[in-house]
Amino acid sequence: MRFDLTDLQLFIHIAESGSITAGAELSHLALPSASARVRGMEEALSVPLLQRGRRGAEPTEAGRTLLQHARTITRQVENMHAELAQFAAGLKGQVRMLCNTSAITEFLPDALAAFLKTHPRLSINLEERMSREIVQAVADGAADIGIISDAVDRATLQTFPFRDDPLVLVMAPGHPLARQLGNQRRMAFVQALEHDFIGLAGDSAFQQNAIEQATRLGRRFHCKIRLRGFEAVSRMVASGAGLAILPATAARRGSEPLRMVKLSDDWADRKLLICVRDEAALPGYARDLLAALRRPD
Secondary structure, three states: OOOOHHHHHHHHHHHHHOOHHHHHHHOOOOHHHHHHHHHHHHHHHOOOOEEEEOOEEEEOHHHHHHHHHHHHHHHHHHHHHHHHHOOOOOOOEEEEEEEOHHHHHHHHHHHHHHHHHHOOOEEEEEEEOOHHHHHHHHHOOOOOEEEEEOOOOOOOOEEEEEEEOOEEEEEOOOOHHHHHHOOOOEEOHHHHOOOOEEEEOOOOHHHHHHHHHHHHOOOOOOEEEEEOOHHHHHHHHHOOOOEEEEEHHHHHHOOOOOEEEEEOOHHHOOEEEEEEOOHHHOOHHHHHHHHHHOOOO
16 A cells, blocks of 8 residues: 555545545546545555545545545655754744634734744744534644633543633613513523524524533524624624623623623533644644643633
8 A cells, every 4th residue: 555645645535525636636637646646555455545436435434544644744754844944044934723713803803913922934824613513623633722612511621721701691671671671680592582683694603502502501692693703792792683692701891881691501601722633743832832821720
């Protein structure tokens, strides 16, 4: 059995794009050449690696095993180049980082700005994802560092404290629910679901979490409008147009007059964690970033 790095990178591209054609394009290979490489890998292993169908191609069980190893090998090669690059001018390396909505908007801008100022030759590829997707990506080697909610299963990863991030229900002081609650400072999420909500636009991981929690309760999360950013949501809520779920930090930071109520649901009393697959296996610059982000236990 003999695979080269082009074979492994091609297989990663096919698996992630769901198509041999797209994988070939991403790998800068002609389609016949890409198909021949996949056949060669399957013949060398005597096992099918892809399940081909009308909608494209997806890895078989053996293919998923190969995918995990391919990601590990290609990442090790990237780490090698990045570590050696510190001896030359230019970037020292790149860290692939995934985080949830709250982390990317509330906590990371200041922390990363300070770190990058002292590490000018490092770049960070930062993306927003759902916490459970982040766990899988870090476990598979598709990301170096993740920031997740403590509500998800992360047994396969190493985790470190990052920030407390409780969620609160916010409303205008004159909203009917505010009058109904009186002096009550705490309530269950289900009690709010009969009212309209203001949400976040796009494929927000934060927004998706609220929808999923409502679904678990057998209720519908009705969103009248979706806006970009917690600040815009706060302004709309202050006008009385609806309720919103916000991180307590974002709710307190806004200048609008809002009534904040704690949620009694366990998922709302959340903490954010940094997760990695293996701290010792990270390249030096990624370990430096991890150390800068970690909160003392």
